[in-house]
Amino acid sequence: MTLTSLAFRNFGRNRFRAFLTVAAVAVSIVAFLLLRTVVWAWASGAEWSAKDRIVTRHKVTFVIWLPKHYIDIVRQAPHIKTATWATWFGAKDPKREHEFFTSLAVDPATYFDVYNEVDVAPEALETWKHDRQGAIVGDALAKKLGWKVGDRITLKSGIFPGDWAFNIDAIYTARAKSVDRSTLLFSWTYLNESLRDRQRDMIGWMVSRVDDPAHVAEIGVALDKRFEDLDTPTLSQDEGTFNASFLAMFSAILGALDIISAVILGIMTLIVGNTIAMGVRERTQEFGVLRAIGFMPGHIAFWIVVEAMVMALVGGLVGVAVAFPFINYGVGRFIEENMGSMFPYFRLETANIVLALVVSALLGAVASGIPAMRASRTRVIDAVRRVA
Amino acid sequence: MTDDTNRAGGHAAPAEGKAPIVQLRSVSKTYTRGEEAVHVLDGLDFDVEAGSFEALMGPSGSGKTTLLNLIAGLDRPTSGSVEVVGKRLDGLGEGALAKWRSSTIGFVFQSFNLLPVLTALENVELPLLLTHLGSAERKTRARTALRIVGLEDRVQHFPRQLSGGQEQRVAIARAIVNDPTILVADEPTGDLDRKSADDVLGLLETLNKELGKTVLMVTHDPAAAERAKIIRRLDKGRLAS
Numbered sequence: 318m319t320l321t322s323l324a325f326r327n328f329g330r331n332r333f334r335a336f337l338t339v340a341a342v343a344v345s346i347v348a349f350l351l352l353r354t355v356v357w358a359w360a361s362g363a364e365w366s367a368k369d370r371i372v373t374r375h376k377v378t379f380v381i382w383l384p385k386h387y388i389d390i391v392r393q394a395p396h397i398k399t400a401t402w403a404t405w406f407g408a409k410d411p412k413r414e415h416e417f418f419t420s421l422a423v424d425p426a427t428y429f430d431v432y433n434e435v436d437v438a439p440e441a442l443e444t445w446k447h448d449r450q451g452a453i454v455g456d457a458l459a460k461k462l463g464w465k466v467g468d469r470i471t472l473k474s475g476i477f478p479g480d481w482a483f484n485i486d487a488i489y490t491a492r493a494k495s496v497d498r499s500t501l502l503f504s505w506t507y508l509n510e511s512l513r514d515r516q517r518d519m520i521g522w523m524v525s526r527v528d529d530p531a532h533v534a535e536i537g538v539a540l541d542k543r544f545e546d547l548d549t550p551t552l553s554q555d556e557g558t559f560n561a562s563f564l565a566m567f568s569a570i571l572g573a574l575d576i577i578s579a580v581i582l583g584i585m586t587l588i589v590g591n592t593i594a595m596g597v598r599e600r601t602q603e604f605g606v607l608r609a610i611g612f613m614p615g616h617i618a619f620w621i622v623v624e625a626m627v628m629a630l631v632g633g634l635v636g637v638a639v640a641f642p643f644i645n646y647g648v649g650r651f652i653e654e655n656m657g658s659m660f661p662y663f664r665l666e667t668a669n670i671v672l673a674l675v676v677s678a679l680l681g682a683v684a685s686g687i688p689a690m691r692a693s694r695t696r697v698i699d700a701v702r703r704v705a
Numbered sequence: 706m707t708d709d710t711n712r713a714g715g716h717a718a719p720a721e722g723k724a725p726i727v728q729l730r731s732v733s734k735t736y737t738r739g740e741e742a743v744h745v746l747d748g749l750d751f752d753v754e755a756g757s758f759e760a761l762m763g764p765s766g767s768g769k770t771t772l773l774n775l776i777a778g779l780d781r782p783t784s785g786s787v788e789v790v791g792k793r794l795d796g797l798g799e800g801a802l803a804k805w806r807s808s809t810i811g812f813v814f815q816s817f818n819l820l821p822v823l824t825a826l827e828n829v830e831l832p833l834l835l836t837h838l839g840s841a842e843r844k845t846r847a848r849t850a851l852r853i854v855g856l857e858d859r860v861q862h863f864p865r866q867l868s869g870g871q872e873q874r875v876a877i878a879r880a881i882v883n884d885p886t887i888l889v890a891d892e893p894t895g896d897l898d899r900k901s902a903d904d905v906l907g908l909l910e911t912l913n914k915e916l917g918k919t920v921l922m923v924t925h926d927p928a929a930a931e932r933a934k935i936i937r938r939l940d941k942g943r944l945a946s
Contacts, residue, residue: 323822610807611803
């Protein structure tokens, strides 16, 4: 037996109360981890972005299209290894209109040269490249909507009227966490040919790979210079900045999630503090006896703080044990399949687990601060007098 | 064995020729309750000789527990001096006092106050955590203390598995495990039936006679006081007899 083991033993003293407190902490930690994973998954899209990719869009917004011949100018610019383009299509499955997924009209010949972190079977890719109505879809989307190679599907678009028929030629998988596995890609030519004359030969944005990632910002500025005197000026950003600017639109939401996380931890601290305060009050006589036989105020404070830390840490461990399967095998998969464009990889990260456990233990210590201080400051005689 | 003379009237000073182990001189203790000052002890002189077994009796509020607390180093006098086992306590700091208590005083309380999460052996071992003894030596000493109180077959029992009398004997084992010079017992039989009370008092007698422990016991129970060598009576903060 040691002073520390004595503190551990005290944890299970009132088992029902300890169970309720541990359960409350565990629920708090599950909620905390879920929110942290949302924030982390959202923000890490920018971190995972390719360092050698530049996105060029209209200077005002990527909703405004660019002339298609811009891609030729980009391809001729110095330091550009390869370039492709895409246009937002806004597809919906008429049978399941509430299911959101990203759909892009792209250049089949070059798209996967620029996005080479995607795996597609070579034969299937070749089929798609030569199929005017061919579509290639992410494995998560195919699984969600029940599509398989060889299927003929009809979609609608929120932007382009009419029925759009596609052949599922290939299913891609991801080699990187940043890849959205819920996207549908099809040939831009199919879209372009279906548009009225005045809408033709326009593209949404361009994406290039450069040969000098260290100077990607300067290369982007040089690209924009080429277009500044034309009718449609551009803004070129490295992919990380582009993703971050997209995320900036949601910064208020991320901030709100952080505040909610703090509130949850605050509630958790109050619950632990209340449990510890009750236990300490009930044991005032016992602390008096311990002080009488020679233990110091620091020993009393130590026991109370360690007991609270153990209680909060056990709650944290239970919370992690529940959150891990809940996020990684439940809600995480659901989010990746249904909100893959925003959360391509929604999993519980080790860093967040460590953070949750450290925060649990620290807040346990904080929660016990006042009870520990009061118990250790109680005069021996006042505590013992309750016995005598 | 009892001292008829002392029991009949009570003496403030020990028998001539024996050095007092406890010496209180002009000790006063005043508590403040709200704005009212309560004088619990009033200029008390009090000596106890080594190896004595004394019972302190008196009505509630007479100051007997306060006197015991001063002798045990749990409280400080408002004025006067308290010297126990050759040490002036009224000048010691909190830390020094705690250290002194752990090595000199053994406490027995009315409601036992064993830690419910610890076995009998671990409860007895508890005061030894403040020493530099190793785990094995601590356990050996705790077992010895439990054997002295007759509970060597209950070492792994938790307090809830023991009777009240057994719990109090474990508490006594905890009190003697550090080999203290003085045992202070505040109503040690107050929560026990007659049979268990007799066992505990017999144990205190044994510790006094065979191990030479000085025992100071506060009690309301005349039958318990009869087991002491000396009975002191306090009334309104003074020795009444």
